[in-house]
Amino acid sequence: MTKEIPVPFYDSAKQSNPAWDEFIQTLRYKDLIMHLVRRDVTARYKRSVLGIAWTMLNPLGMMLILTVVFSQVFSTIDGYAAYILSGLLVWNFFSQSTVSGINSMVWGGDLFRRIYFPRSVYAISAIGTGIVNLLLSMIPYVIVSLAVGKPLTLNFFWVVVPIILISMFTLGLALIIASVGVRFPDVVEMFNIFLFAWMYLTPIIYPEDIVPAWLLAFFKFNPMYHLIKLFREPIFYGQPLYPQLVGICTLIAVFTLVLGWIIFSRMTDEIAYRS
Template sequence: MKGMLVERIREIFDYRQMLVSIVRKDLRSRYKGSFLGFLWTFVNPVLQLTIYSIVFPFLLRNNQENYPMFLFVALLPWIFFTTSLQGATTSVVANANLVKKIYFPRVILPLSVVCTNLVNYIYGLIIVFPALLFTGVSLTFNVLWLPVILFIEFVFALGLALILSALYVRFRDLEHVMNILTMIWFYLTPIVFAISIFPESVAEIIGYNPMVPIINGFRDVLLYGNAPNWNELLYSMIVAIMTVVIGFVVFEKNEKTFAEDL
């Protein structure tokens, strides 16, 4: 298994120019022909933020201080996560002609989707930092931990992306199942509310969701100016590493029949 992982990483490195080209192409074509173009990178999360900021404090009687920023710093990484899974699930099938015609490490297809959405998240920080400062949040040196938290989320998303993209080639209902699961997952992650609203026993169970320490980590370094909870993040990192290893194994096993199944 170790040899397989090393070989995969080496292949990705060898084809890094192809990966960069696909990501660049996806970024350029995502909003091509639309009136607002690249601005949709900012408009979509801002619209969601506006709706959630109005609806959820009313429904939940939420008195969270600076609720729009409490929500915003969690919503953007969640969008990165879910759009990565949704896009990566169909990535191999969507590039069936390419898969059948030339050789390249197929793992680049789901990887490119996750990378594209990572870049979109980074672009989103262009409005996150000014918004935090505008609402009176003081940024501290702990914001330097942001890349670490983002990397853990990236690894976790990549692992799931590999599994889903490989299985979707055979099981086309998976796309619809994932849409439902991510919707449920959203409400099991403290994005629109703090985990403290739950009874302690329920909060403990929800805490096993690996996205909880990741989302809390984003809030810690961006909103509260604190260092992340490393004990909790270590759990998410272990889950992320296990997931990406399983992802490579599942992808390797299914990749052999991609051409036939497509």
């Protein structure tokens, strides 16, 4: 007599804690996340002659253009090319990873309905791909920094902390926008436009000290203002991270990630059928 093998049954209605269950399931699919990151990094430049070098050339090209245009205007900044590039590295990582994560979750409904896996896997893999590209882009930054007379210090290695916090904030925001975008797809398109304005409301190509005091007060409510400032401290200014700024950025990153994770985990089933 053959023994009947129980068939696993998934019932989302019996989830005790959707956020915790989503987290546990995501840990079980860590190999899939690594595979998606490896696929995205290699496939993006597969047919390109320069291949993955485009990851480094893209921010360099933007830096050269902006340096030529604004170097005389902001000549008070010592090593202006490195100043711009340090901001562009963070912003490119944030904007590209957020948009990639949102699009994969909002428009991936067909695959979601065919096979089960944690929906957050796509968002996390987008962040992972962005981190790889960011680390590769640090190579030309080091060269540019040395070329413009901004030698690196041992504090450079503190950059790991802002990269982790920026990644957490990016993931949390992508989960929030994707959750809303599934019900209201126009939000995704509006977010792309908002990103363009957001960039110029953040001190990336201009120094903070030219901003009027009344406007700078509003900048304090801009999360990327604090995160980019934290990123620049060790790599551009060569300074150690000071606790107050780390505390502010940690609060921003943790709050955004936790909020995004809770909202997204409660909508995972709806995302599969609406997207």
